[in-house]
Amino acid sequence: MTAKFKANFNFSLSTDYSPLKLEKEIREFWKKNQIRDKLELREKENKGLLGYVEGPPTMNGIPHIGHSRGRVMKDVRYRWKTMQGYYIPFWAGWDCQGLPVELEVEKLLGVKNKLELLERVGEERFIKECKKVIMKYHREWAEADSRLGIFINQKKAYWTYLDEYIEREWQYLKRAWEQNLLEEGYYVVAYCPGCQTSLSSAEVGYEGSYKEVEDPSLYFKFKVADSQNEYFLVWTTMPFTIITDTMLAVKPDAEYAKVRVDGELWIMVYQRVEPVMQELGIKKFEITETVTGRSLEGTKYDYPLKDIIPEQAELETKHALVHTVICEDFVDVNTATGVVHLSPGNGEEDFWVAQKRGVPVFAPFDDEVKFTTDAGVFNGIFARDADYMVVEELRNRNAFVAVKKIQHEYPTCWRSHHKLVWLARKEYFLRTDKINSKVLEAAERIEFYFEEPKNRFITFLKEGKPWCISRERVWGTPLPIWTCENCGNKRLVASKAELIKSALEKAPENFELHKPWVDRVTLKCEKCSGVMRREDYVLDTWHNSGASPYARFTDEEFEKFVPTDFLTEGIDQTRGWANSLLLEHVILTGKPESPYCAFLFQGLTQDAKGRKMSKSLGNVVETNKLLEKYSADLCRFYMMRKCSPIDFMNFDLQELNRRSYQVLSTLYHLSRFFLQNAEFDEFNPEKFNLEWGTRKGQLKSADRWLLSKLQEKIEEYTLRLERCEFNFAVAVLEDFVIETLSRLYVPMIRKELWTDDPETFERRQTIYAMLHYTLKTVTLLFNPVTPYLSEALYQKVYKKLDARLPESINFECWPVPNEKMRDKALDAEFEVLFKCVSLVYAARQQAKLKRRWPLSKVIVVAPEKTSNALRDQELLFLELVNVKAAEYVQQVPDYVGGENWISASEADIYVFVSGQRDETLVGEGLMRDLARRVQALRKKLGYMPTDVLGAVHIAELEEKSMGLLEPYLAEMAELVRAEKVYLHGSRGEVEAEWHKSELDGKKIYISIH
């Protein structure tokens, strides 16, 4: 091998694209040079501030690919907007408190319920364990962020359990207290017997909390008081609620029937008689009379279980309406019997009905939802376990009709999956129902990008229920309300300093704002000097994270960064963080203002088969494990490319190494191709830029077309990012790299680089300037999605060629389209050109004429406009189709036709190619076939494309072929970058290392050196 140029380059892009190795190297580069920290300096110098507050992941589990998808979207936005010159406080945050963490710790400690927890473990140790768990999971999350290349500032993270955060969270409650929006009340709440705490209505509606469960389907009857044989027929799936029954309700306008069955009269809604009788298997029945629902109002009934629940008899003496029929419009007459029994202690609607009428609420339950002594014989029994006992007791008292089992959807606890029970309890509420119109007004002004999630969110907000924020748990922000034991006076204390100041006994130094320490602080009642104790509640964890806009910043930062510019979380957060953020901000400010201007709700991530990822299915893809084997860039690119951000994504590992890899690898190899050639030719981007090339008149139409195309792509890509259409954005890049650059442009210029002729020096430098500008721009555009590959190319190609560039690609400016480079007319010409080229290819394929074989003539029959476009680009056209001459006509010429002509057409364009090849054409085609084999051999033997071979030997071609080839040997030498090509009849003619090859089914031998 001889090398004309000494290898003066220290080549640092490896032959293969090995992303894992490269990512490790870049990660170290970022760390060593503190690249992320340096981006914070932009706070002082920027184009504008874009507020951000991190949606804190809960520290109760290991990060999986679903989390990663959302984090990548955040990072894409951060890197892109930063390159546009904005400053974003992209600072981490961790959700540390609440039920999810408590349950994780309970599991680790092997504790079954809260009672056992308090007795066996105690609050102090429990809190220590909670903190341990948080730190354990935090390590996993920090590692995942680092591997994924998430540029979130970890040092500035907020932790929702720290005192300073809690104190600022309390400010929200203080504001609510001042506006009379924080109330204590007896309300029916959804209660989880497993977690032993109430849940908010938002939590009840969580994705996946409704489960198919089996319940009894019971028909029973209550006897009309003082009647011989009249009964109300009622249906329920929760027989235990008959224990707390206090009224029956009918619909006033509906028609009710008295149905004779076996000598009894059953009262039920008329329209349901047939179906219910059929369901009960009763064939002999007769309607004796119909009455309106209203006429039944005030009818008393004999509550059948008074003998075993004495308190029920007691209730009748307290209010006249107990065990009486009332009228309510909400009664549904399309199901069951149209007569509903009301248990204000166990139903939200029932509760309001009783409240309205002053009927006492009977709720004889303890914290484990076991009946208390007030429930008579049911004392000590867990509510749902009482179902069949109740059925038996009804049977004994002629109140039973029929029981079956029913499968139906029933809400369960989103954490522990216990069946929820609705219970009247004393709780604390944020009266968000009172500010609903402000909340909706604020929500209307938010940008949601897509209609469907927006509608889902607004519909949920319209429910506007009061928010139950008290939780009967341990590890959470304490409710800062102290109540006087003596006179019931309440006081809200919203800071530690105030607590210490007002404490009855000197509080210990630096006590923590958590149970049990905060409970030890007692205050003196300002009204009666009695002792005030803290209400034994912690806050709903959603209140904790929803306080982040104010709690994670200082006052000054809050002013600057809130309302934030853009947030994104999973679609399940419509009921979670997006909701609590909005409600709390309206309370804090008193204004119809959202704390975020835009919110993108992401679809959730499922496994390859479209199943939910869950521990029980074993299909959870853990981020850290995945990224040990797979490239972060590849995962990022794949996740953005696969579907719209709001779609549910089926994550398929098999797909990673297909198209996504092809795109990234193509960009890598194009960059490598550019660098190799540019360094070989001592390209200097400072000297030889596009301006220089233009001045020298060295830009050809293909170059101008590429530049125009690139401007269009920059604009389209940026617009797609702006609209959060990440999948379409990525498709723009993909198309440009694979189609425009790799398939169309590079083949047009490649050959021009295969010479070191001084006469073409300026043209070559212009091509390098073209590739430099184009590929560098593309690399910048890729940076938000594939930060590792982009930084690697930036360092190893562009910074290497020009040391004046900024230290990291992240300090570069976002490309903006250069209108001067736009040329719509040229774009249109090239579109025609490529269409005709592909028609010629199609025609060749039909006749099995390889593209490498030159042909003599192409005739294009097309409208004038098409022909003109081709004429303008004729040299390029002929070169691309590998034909010697072209003719443009509007009618098919007479001499065209017969088997020597092959054709193809599309719309109004027809191409005819002459398939006849004379000896010169055959010889040239043969030469190109051989050249291709030599090129393949060069590559196989590890020659650089820039290496110049001393000689190429080809042996054992047929004699005729050798003759045909002879005139083309010099051209071939140039094509394969060799000094000379020799032909030999047999291998024996020269001593060489022969490599076997074949040509059109015959063996030949090649040697190069």
Ligand SMILES: [Zn+2]
């Ligand atoms: Zn639960």
Ligand SMILES: [Zn+2]
């Ligand atoms: Zn008092």
